[in-house]
Amino acid sequence: MVREVSVGNVTFGGNRPLVLIAGPCAIEDENQTLRIAEFLKKLTSDLGIGLVFKASYDKANRTSVTSFRGPGIKEGLRILGRVKAELDLPVVSDVHDVTQVALAAEVLDIIQIPAFLSRQTDLLVAAGESGRVVNVKKGQFLAPGDMANAVGKVESTGNQQLLLTERGSSFGYNNLVVDMRGLVIMREMGCPVIMDATHAVQLPGGAGGSSGGQRQFVGALSRAAVATGIDGLFWEVQEDPEKALCDGPNSLYLKDLAGMLKDILAIDAIVKGR
Numbered sequence: 001m002v003r004e005v006s007v008g009n010v011t012f013g014g015n016r017p018l019v020l021i022a023g024p025c026a027i028e029d030e031n032q033t034l035r036i037a038e039f040l041k042k043l044t045s046d047l048g049i050g051l052v053f054k055a056s057y058d059k060a061n062r063t064s065v066t067s068f069r070g071p072g073i074k075e076g077l078r079i080l081g082r083v084k085a086e087l088d089l090p091v092v093s094d095v096h097d098v099t100q101v102a103l104a105a106e107v108l109d110i111i112q113i114p115a116f117l118s119r120q121t122d123l124l125v126a127a128g129e130s131g132r133v134v135n136v137k138k139g140q141f142l143a144p145g146d147m148a149n150a151v152g153k154v155e156s157t158g159n160q161q162l163l164l165t166e167r168g169s170s171f172g173y174n175n176l177v178v179d180m181r182g183l184v185i186m187r188e189m190g191c192p193v194i195m196d197a198t199h200a201v202q203l204p205g206g207a208g209g210s211s212g213g214q215r216q217f218v219g220a221l222s223r224a225a226v227a228t229g230i231d232g233l234f235w236e237v238q239e240d241p242e243k244a245l246c247d248g249p250n251s252l253y254l255k256d257l258a259g260m261l262k263d264i265l266a267i268d269a270i271v272k273g274r
Helices: 030-047 073-087 098-105 121-129 144-155 181-187 215-226 252-270
Strands: 004-006 008-011 018-021 050-054 091-096 109-113 135-139 160-164 193-196 230-236
Touching: 008 018, 008 050, 018 030, 018 091, 030 050, 030 073, 030 230, 050 073, 073 091, 073 098, 098 109, 098 121, 109 121, 121 135, 121 144, 135 144, 135 252, 144 160, 144 181, 160 181, 181 193, 193 215, 215 230, 215 252
Parallel strands: 018 050, 018 230, 050 091, 091 109, 109 135, 135 160, 160 193, 193 230
Antiparallel strands: 004 008
């Protein structure tokens, strides 16, 4: 049985309805961040589903040294703190080394371990010790069953509030593929499972100095993943992805979300017997 994991008024797992984790790849502008969060809150409220707002204060794993990274930890956490306080939304962002965890835990409801760092023992243990919910993204280089080791590292601290996120596996050069069996395998570990459908259509380094992406496949991957009984979807969204400073090619337009979610939630209701 998959345990329930709660942040604020949002609960993942059990046989609960799907939760949406969404927001821009990185914090680009304070006002834009608040506008996107407000849009997402109204949308999910109208649809009757839970929302966790995501945005990175620092994207450390960039293709190029000149790639946009975000405002940094102090300014980024201040902005996420506004989202949390003014809109009453739980928030999640990435940590990249042990020194960031304590400061991030003062604001974040969920501490996220990036896929490239999913084997970093000290980071996983520090995140567990923070007492916050921990979302571990499966490394593109890991088999789904290998995530049991990441779970063990976090749970060694006594913290069982874990989420596991699929974001695709490396498939040749500059490409990712999603094995839907992995969602079932990870869910059998007892943790709620999230499908990061926007990063799964990324083409890492595929644009030379940046990553490319194929957002036209996000809907199909999301529907297929929800049909396995997962607990949440992770989407990067933007007002205008073509102008985004980070991950634009795989980000969704805000205007497209409502129609996509209505179909997806219908599938979720059938799978979970509601």
